[in-house]
Amino acid sequence: MTSETKKPERLTRIQRENRTRIREAALEAFSRNGFRGTTLDQIATLSSLSKPNLIYYYKSKEDIYLELFVSLLDQWLEPLVALNIEGDPIEEILSYVRVKLALSRDKPRESRLFANEVLRGCPRIAWFIKKDLKNVVEEVEAKFQHWIDEGKIAAINPRHLLYSIWAVTQHYADFESQITLLQPNKHETFAEAEIYVEQLFRGILTPRNA
Amino acid sequence: MTSETKKPERLTRIQRENRTRIREAALEAFSRNGFRGTTLDQIATLSSLSKPNLIYYYKSKEDIYLELFVSLLDQWLEPLVALNIEGDPIEEILSYVRVKLALSRDKPRESRLFANEVLRGCPRIAWFIKKDLKNVVEEVEAKFQHWIDEGKIAAINPRHLLYSIWAVTQHYADFESQITLLQPNKHETFAEAEIYVEQLFRGILTPRNA
């Protein structure tokens, strides 16, 4: 824990601008081509910076890649943590589903970046999954179980409920190219998807005896 | 259409054996590391053949990759085409779901191979999606719509039903590393998944008025 390790907030205007441009370019490249499939030359071209200049701002290709995950993972966990145990269970969960679907529509590159990493066996973010994500998942599971115990939602496996929410919503981002080839109109696809996923999850969440 | 283009079935024992070993090794490598992330050296090591020998059996890295898709796509389409319009709609669909989930459990590498390709925008299999897959999807959609019109299943978007089946079942293969980090016991995960996905899809398929 030397003073070297902490990131100084003292960034010049140029540093802020260029680091942002690099991240934007890197997101574009990494999300489409994966870590190995992305070259510094690609990122350099996309950001209109020279290759050595990239390394002036980030000490390696992996450094850029890892920084992208910080904001991504924050963004994904936030609405999960926000699930309010005092709120109406079905509406709370459906609201999370809607947020996640909107993320697939508006930030598909982030979703693909994550999918790329997990497909490869989480070589670079296993630490995060085992620590932060696991904790959050267990908290969410507890909330779901609480609602089940109170009879507010149907008795289903809470963990797999979460998996299926992730699967269905992220599918629209991760498999976008397949979906687009089958059905070119993106706006239409997401309009239909909103209706469908609501039916799907309302269907399994609603207690049968009610 | 010269005689050059058609693949001769006259393969020697050694050819059959080595081509099989190459495909097995290539599936292992490509499914985990993608096309760009896989090197001929990796495949050579995994198959215990020398690099030039690989090229003796397949004329390029891309050739190996493409051949893997042929058997994969056959395997995936077959149970879709087999959906029997005369059968009990809900059982027909649930049976497809079970087949697909079993494929994720028993052949996860094939699923990841496909996911890898689609994530990258289908650079090498767009022709297949646009032709064969699109036709099959439209046929399946028609069957679903027929069942809806007869009131045998609930009135839902048939295309998105298919998307969600793919999403949920393939998720167990494609995100296996994430799931394993959260919940190490694979057997348990799939046992729970079988129960959950049945509830999920039975829930949305069952007509509400019935």
Next chain:
DNA sequence: ATGTTTTTTGACCATGTGATCAGATAAGTT
């Protein structure tokens, strides 16, 4: 055994890639 075809490999090549570095240029400060 001899000849023929199939299979295998060591050596090699052209290209692409992540990263370095010394020095040039620009920006900021006094």
Next chain:
DNA sequence: AACTTATCTGATCACATGGTCAAAAAACAT
């Protein structure tokens, strides 16, 4: 203007990678 610091780049390196080729080794046929 003079000086200091931050930013930028051309040239270059070491290494990995897909693929080639001539020739050796093994398998097969007679």
